[in-house]
Amino acid sequence: MDKNLIFKMIMEEMKRNLQVLVDSALEAKEASTNEESKPENKYDTRGLEASYLASGQAQRAQQLKEKIFYMEQVQLKTFGPKDPVTISALVELEMDQGLKKWFFLLPIGGLTVEMNGVSVQSMTQESPIGEALVNSFVDDEIEVNGKYFLITQVL
Numbered sequence: 001m002d003k004n005l006i007f008k009m010i011m012e013e014m015k016r017n018l019q020v021l022v023d024s025a026l027e028a029k030e031a032s033t034n035e036e037s038k039p040e041n042k043y044d045t046r047g048l049e050a051s052y053l054a055s056g057q058a059q060r061a062q063q064l065k066e067k068i069f070y071m072e073q074v075q076l077k078t079f080g081p082k083d084p085v086t087i088s089a090l091v092e093l094e095m096d097q098g099l100k101k102w103f104f105l106l107p108i109g110g111l112t113v114e115m116n117g118v119s120v121q122s123m124t125q126e127s128p129i130g131e132a133l134v135n136s137f138v139d140d141e142i143e144v145n146g147k148y149f150l151i152t153q154v155l
Helices: 003-033 046-072 128-133
Strands: 090-094 100-105 112-115 118-123 141-144 147-154
Touching: 003 046, 003 100, 003 112, 100 128, 128 141, 128 147
Parallel strands: 100 118
Antiparallel strands: 090 100, 090 147, 112 118, 141 147
């Protein structure tokens, strides 16, 4: 697993999501001021609704910009088998019946990328699995919501 490449892929996905939000906000703003959005009667709220939508999307874009800035501050650490799991750890967990899954402990979670046919999910240390992983080691068993997972690798 190339941790640097996975991190780069996550950052690129965040930036793509930001561009979509910015484009959508601009489109909604344009729609709110468009000639067709002028009210035809006192109950017609198309223009007002489009302006609310533009405002909400702009706020989401700003929040995502802040998250990207925060992620750009992350310094990826190289972990050995005797190092405890902390932020920037890429962790392989063995689940039920030998199924293995990769997780990337980062300040921002919720994105999944694929590398060489293997899925890697970003998560925060506040997530249930992330919380259980922090300060754990390779070969530790963690428990999350009554399920047990074995830490098989930490990169």
